[in-house]
Amino acid sequence: MLYLLVQVNESIKRIVPEHVVSIEFTNNQFSDLFGAVTSGEYGDREVEVFLDVKSLKAGKRLTMSGVHDTIGKAFVNRIMNAIWYIDPHLSTLHARSCNLPVFFTQLKTYQDGETYNKFYHTSHHKKNPLSQQKLVYLSSSLELSVSQPWANNDVWNQVIPATLSLIEILKKYAGYLTITTTNMNILHHSDGSARNPENDCTMYRIIACKNENLNDIYSQLNYVLLEKQMYEYIDIKQYLPIDIMKRYRFIKELQLTFPIGVYRYHQGNYLGTINYVWRVPENEDELNETLKARMLARIHKELPQYFTRQMRKNVLNKYSYIRKVTPAVLRMLHFDLTGNAAVTSDVISRDIEERLRLILTLADPNIIFDLRTNNGFKGTKFNEFWNETDAYFNEQNLLAVDERRHGTILYMPLALSVRDLREIVTERLKIIYSDPLPFTIHIPSDEWIRLQFCPTNATTTRSMHHTGQFNVKFKVQGRLLRKSSDDAHYCAALFRYLREFCIHYKQWTCLISADDKHKVPIGEDVAVSTGVRNRRSMVAQNSTLAAADHDFTKLSITPSVTFFISIPNEISGSFYDGQVFVSYKDATFEPSNAIRHSTEFLNALNIQYAHQMTPPIL
Structure with missing residues (x-):
C-alpha cells in the first residue's frame, strides 16, 4: 500500500485540498496514478510533479533502529493527543456517524468500558465542546506523519489504515462544525425568523375508521372532537404520550371514527412540533373553504414566534x-x-x-417593596438627630413656584447643602439640650445623612445604597443654557495670561474676582420665588411646592460677592481657593456702580490686609 499526501493545483487555484490517499503499488504511467489520486474527476490537466528522492531514501531507513525515539515517538504522541481530545466526546461523534476505528476500540481501556480522559469528567473546570480549529490541527498533524515514506512499509499495514480512518473522522466532524457555525451566523444576523408557517407546516386529511377498529389510546380524543363543531380545532398536546417513540406512533397511526384534518407546525430544535386536529365533513361537497381559511388564520395567530x-x-x-x-x-x-x-x-x-x-x-x-429600607445601620445611635431632622422637615412650608410656572415639580431650598442641613439640625439640638451636646447625642457624617434621602435617580446602581428614611430628595433646576461666542478663545487666552502674570509676581499681586448675584425678592412674610438657577435643594417627595410669584414683592436686595483669590504656585493649581466677602445693597436706593464697587473693594482690602502690607498690584 502506498500513502501519498496529495494536493492538486491548477495555476494558482487549489482544485483538491491537501489530504492523504492510499493506493495500491502500481507500475503504470503517471496518468493512471493521477486518476487514482483525484478519483478521475478532473481528466487531463497539465500537472507538474516534484519528487524529493533524498526524502524517500531517508524514509526507507526509518524502519531501522534509532528512529523510534524521534519520528516514531512524534507519531505516537499525535495519535495519543487526538484520542485524548475526542475521548470525552465519543458519544457526540457517534451521533454524527463518526465512529472510532475498530483498531483503537480494541485497546484495553475501551474493552473494559472506561475512558482515558477521566480528568474531563471528574474535574471542576469548564467543559469545552469540540473545537473545529483543534480538530483540524490534530488531523493535519496526523497527515504529516502518515504521508512520510516510512508509512509505506508493510509493518504498518494495520496502524496506518486505522490512522487514516481517524483522520477522516476528525475532518468530517470539523467540516460539520464549520457548516453549522456558518449557518448559525447567517441565522443570527438574519432579519427574518428561522421558522415560519409558510415553509415549516404540513396539513393533511385522515379518513374515518370503524368504531370497532378505534384504538383505545384515541378514545378520549375521539370523544372530545365529537363534541366540537366542524373546523373547531384543538391542540392534542395533552393527549400525547410522554415517551418519544409512543408519541411518534400516536401521531403516525392517528385515526378516529370520523374524518379529521391535521395541521403540524415544526418549530425546530428541541421545541418539538405543534399539532392541531379538527373535524371535517365526510362528503367533499360539504367542505367550507371560508371556515377553513378562518380556522387557519386563528391557528397562525396562536403559533409562537421566535425572533433572531x-x-x-x-x-x-x-x-x-x-x-x-x-x-x-x-x-x-x-x-x-x-x-x-x-x-x-x-x-x-x-x-x-x-x-x-x-x-x-x-x-x-x-x-x-423598596428593599433599600433594609440598607444601613439599624441601631439607635443617631435617633435624636433623625427625629430632629424629621421635625425640621415637617414644620417647614415646602411650597414654592417653579421657575417657569409649568410642570408638577417645584423648588424651594430648605437647606443649601447636606452640610448646611447638618449644621441647622445640630444648632436646633444645642438649643434643646444645651451646648455642648450630651455625650449620648451623636451627629452623623454628611455622607450618612445624604444616604438617608431618596435617590435622585432610582434606576442607577448608586441608588442601592440609599435607605429612603426621609421622603426627601435633592433636585436642581435646569436653567443651564450657555451661549457660545466667537471671542471665547481669546477671552480664555487673556484670562490665562492674567493668571500667569499673577503667578510670576505672586508676592506683589492681589487678585480679586467680584460679581453681583441675582436680586433677592422680599415679600409679605411668605415664600417668594426668585426665578433663578438654584443649587440642589431638598423638597418633599410627595408634596406640591408653591410660593408667591416674583412679581409680588416689596423690595429687593442685591448681594455683592468679592473673592480674594489665593494665587497658586503654578498654572495647573486651583484659582478657586481664598477669602469671600459678601455685602448687601438695596436694589432701589443703593444701585451697583463703579464708585460703590470701589468702596466695597477698599473696605474688603482693609479687612483682608489689616495686619500686613497691601500688595501694590491689584
Whole structure:
C-alpha cells in the first residue's frame, strides 16, 4: 500500500485540498496514478510533479533502529493527543456517524468500558465542546506523519489504515462544525425568523375508521372532537404520550371514527412540533373553504414566534435612546410588542423578566417593596438627630413656584447643602439640650445623612445604597443654557495670561474676582420665588411646592460677592481657593456702580490686609 499526501493545483487555484490517499503499488504511467489520486474527476490537466528522492531514501531507513525515539515517538504522541481530545466526546461523534476505528476500540481501556480522559469528567473546570480549529490541527498533524515514506512499509499495514480512518473522522466532524457555525451566523444576523408557517407546516386529511377498529389510546380524543363543531380545532398536546417513540406512533397511526384534518407546525430544535386536529365533513361537497381559511388564520395567530438575534437587536436599538430605560424593561417591551416567545438564556434576567411581567399584568403598585429600607445601620445611635431632622422637615412650608410656572415639580431650598442641613439640625439640638451636646447625642457624617434621602435617580446602581428614611430628595433646576461666542478663545487666552502674570509676581499681586448675584425678592412674610438657577435643594417627595410669584414683592436686595483669590504656585493649581466677602445693597436706593464697587473693594482690602502690607498690584 502506498500513502501519498496529495494536493492538486491548477495555476494558482487549489482544485483538491491537501489530504492523504492510499493506493495500491502500481507500475503504470503517471496518468493512471493521477486518476487514482483525484478519483478521475478532473481528466487531463497539465500537472507538474516534484519528487524529493533524498526524502524517500531517508524514509526507507526509518524502519531501522534509532528512529523510534524521534519520528516514531512524534507519531505516537499525535495519535495519543487526538484520542485524548475526542475521548470525552465519543458519544457526540457517534451521533454524527463518526465512529472510532475498530483498531483503537480494541485497546484495553475501551474493552473494559472506561475512558482515558477521566480528568474531563471528574474535574471542576469548564467543559469545552469540540473545537473545529483543534480538530483540524490534530488531523493535519496526523497527515504529516502518515504521508512520510516510512508509512509505506508493510509493518504498518494495520496502524496506518486505522490512522487514516481517524483522520477522516476528525475532518468530517470539523467540516460539520464549520457548516453549522456558518449557518448559525447567517441565522443570527438574519432579519427574518428561522421558522415560519409558510415553509415549516404540513396539513393533511385522515379518513374515518370503524368504531370497532378505534384504538383505545384515541378514545378520549375521539370523544372530545365529537363534541366540537366542524373546523373547531384543538391542540392534542395533552393527549400525547410522554415517551418519544409512543408519541411518534400516536401521531403516525392517528385515526378516529370520523374524518379529521391535521395541521403540524415544526418549530425546530428541541421545541418539538405543534399539532392541531379538527373535524371535517365526510362528503367533499360539504367542505367550507371560508371556515377553513378562518380556522387557519386563528391557528397562525396562536403559533409562537421566535425572533433572531438581529431582529431583537433592531428593536432594542430603536428604543435604547430613551433615557432611564433599563435593559430588562427594554426586553419586556420587545416581548410584549413583537410577541417573541424566545426565552432569555440568563437565569437572573429570566427571573427579572418574569417579575416584571407579573407587575405589568397585575398593575398594582402595592406589590412592589423598596428593599433599600433594609440598607444601613439599624441601631439607635443617631435617633435624636433623625427625629430632629424629621421635625425640621415637617414644620417647614415646602411650597414654592417653579421657575417657569409649568410642570408638577417645584423648588424651594430648605437647606443649601447636606452640610448646611447638618449644621441647622445640630444648632436646633444645642438649643434643646444645651451646648455642648450630651455625650449620648451623636451627629452623623454628611455622607450618612445624604444616604438617608431618596435617590435622585432610582434606576442607577448608586441608588442601592440609599435607605429612603426621609421622603426627601435633592433636585436642581435646569436653567443651564450657555451661549457660545466667537471671542471665547481669546477671552480664555487673556484670562490665562492674567493668571500667569499673577503667578510670576505672586508676592506683589492681589487678585480679586467680584460679581453681583441675582436680586433677592422680599415679600409679605411668605415664600417668594426668585426665578433663578438654584443649587440642589431638598423638597418633599410627595408634596406640591408653591410660593408667591416674583412679581409680588416689596423690595429687593442685591448681594455683592468679592473673592480674594489665593494665587497658586503654578498654572495647573486651583484659582478657586481664598477669602469671600459678601455685602448687601438695596436694589432701589443703593444701585451697583463703579464708585460703590470701589468702596466695597477698599473696605474688603482693609479687612483682608489689616495686619500686613497691601500688595501694590491689584
